[in-house]
Amino acid sequence: MDRSPLLVPDHEFRLPNGLHVVLSEDHLNPVAAVCVWYHVGSRDERPGRTGLAHLFEHLMFQGSAQVPGNGHFEAVQAGGGQPNGTTGFERTNYFETVPAHQLELTLWLEADRMGSLLDALTEQALDNQRAVVKNERRQRYDNVPYGTVWEHLMAMLHPPTHPYHHMPIGSMADLDAATLDDARAFFRTHYAPSNAVLAVVGDIDPVRTRAWVEKYFGSLPDCPTAGGGTETAVRGPLPDPVPGERRAVLRHPVPSAALMCAYRMPVDGTREADAAEVALAVLGAGESSRLATRLVLDDQNALKVSMGLMRFAHAPSLGWLDIKASGRGDLPAVEAALDEEIARFAAEGPTKDELDRARAHLSRKHLDASATVGGRADLLCRYATFFGTAAGAAGSLPRLLDVTAAEARAAAAHLDPANRSVLLYEPPPRNHTPGAGPRPEPAPDPSPATAPTGRTADR
Known part of the structure; x- marks a missing residue:
């Protein structure tokens, strides 16, 4: 196909x-x-x-x-x-x-x-x-x-x-x-x-x-009102991203401790972005994914693992990771296991079974999105808007299914700790009374002046 x-x-x-x-x-x-x-x-x-x-x-x-x-x-x-x-x-x-x-x-x-x-x-x-x-x-x-x-x-x-x-x-x-x-x-x-x-x-x-x-x-003027717009659309070179790894801890009354990450990934519309989506599916899409198997089934220090790609056409896409820890959560152990599994994936790549499961997951996701006339209209609009023609929508799934194990492995280079931001959610102590004691810690001001120490990073 x-x-x-x-x-x-x-x-x-x-x-x-x-x-x-x-x-x-x-x-x-x-x-x-x-x-x-x-x-x-x-x-x-x-x-x-x-x-x-x-x-x-x-x-x-x-x-x-x-x-x-x-x-x-x-x-x-x-x-x-x-x-x-x-x-x-x-x-x-x-x-x-x-x-x-x-x-x-x-x-x-x-x-x-x-x-x-x-x-x-x-x-x-x-x-x-x-x-x-x-x-x-x-x-x-x-x-x-x-x-x-x-x-x-x-x-x-x-x-x-x-x-x-x-x-x-x-x-x-x-x-x-x-x-x-x-x-x-x-x-x-x-x-x-x-x-x-x-x-x-x-x-x-x-x-x-x-x-x-x-x-x-057809009778509408290109500019809806006389005189044209008074703003300039943002189109052109973007400022450099914040370098290195960024980290923040939030102490909020959440159901469980959590580790959230965002990695900078290739821009949408590229072969590299498709490879990244396949790699992220192997690592964290579904209960049989590599990270879910390690963290939920084997180590039993996580309740749920999710991972995927947020595609951007005008800036680097983002690989997102959401791990909900079990109990009150041993987040250092969760993060150590995460880094270990990503390093192993970067060294070995996916197995044939993992690649087949990832392809099945992405196929179901694509079919869900295109199952209705509204879903198909949305996909056609997306390709016409970002890539100049709606014709590219027809090849979106075949391009994903064509990604090789070697390409998925190469995409893991973007999952380096120096290429991410990490947000840790920690519930307050059990004896904490709302309105008293420690307050939630806000994320740091993400300016270059507050660069972290240690490792670097719709209604």
Whole structure:
């Protein structure tokens, strides 16, 4: 198998205003998915305005010229569909899966907010969604065990001037500081047809669908408002990452002690990134992975081990590791065993059985992601956005399955302790009373001036 047939786009073209369009037929079920990716994420925010990309994801559901208030959600759901959106470091996406006969309405709704959102954007809508996003931060980050792990790791891996230093959720202070003018400038800069990909997948007539796309999107100017954007998108050389290993200890009331790591890995779209994903699957994906076998079954000093790849197209990807220790946790023993297993993998590479299990895991993961028309639309948008054409999506799984044992072994070079950040979660002492005694230790300021001693490192 050299490509996945369902991920081969039937039609791919650009409108004169720059909108990149992908159409794919699938008549198995009478549904259609509409997915719009804007090539903007938290990496495009300027200092002091973190969280604006995610805040704007919410604002896109707060009304446009002809669809006031919550009308977008209401119209899609009244027709039997499900809308949503997510924000990442490198993109923001909006998507609906609807009965096929509701496709024209859905395309009109997406076109209306792409072209006229600013006509309806008000201070009241901004304040309303600011409060929603702040509450989302409390629920998903600040008030749950291990909720801020990635916020700490990203800050440890990247200097403050790096666009990947902060998470898409943003800070409370920056969310409070965002103004209506900030939101308008962000839209003018990033929410243009030439900075977007539209994918339509499912029970569609491609000729009729193209006519609807041209009718509703084709008249939109490349720049949604006269005068153009007032910001500059972040595209170009990035600041150097923080060198060496970074370490921090957080004493929080978590269910169990934990060791979390993030390793710098190859950029997305490369053979090396595929090899890294296979290597990480061998080491830490599933209960039969090498690290789970060693730490959970043999040593019995861990409850669970997970490992995988967070792909970035504009910066080094990240290999992530999450180990929940058993009991109160002997984290030094866990880390020693981790380093030992990674060193053994780097010296010997995976066995045939390990490679087969990793391929099976990655195949299931890929099939899960592409099992629905919405999932396939998302994959097609990803490849069109980051690599210029949706056609590459069809070869994504075959490329992973083609990775050799030697290539997976070579990828282990990126798992050197000098190439990672480590976050240790330690529960407070058993006799600790909340509100008294030792307080949680914050992660250190991740600036070069506080370089560690010893080893070096969507809503």
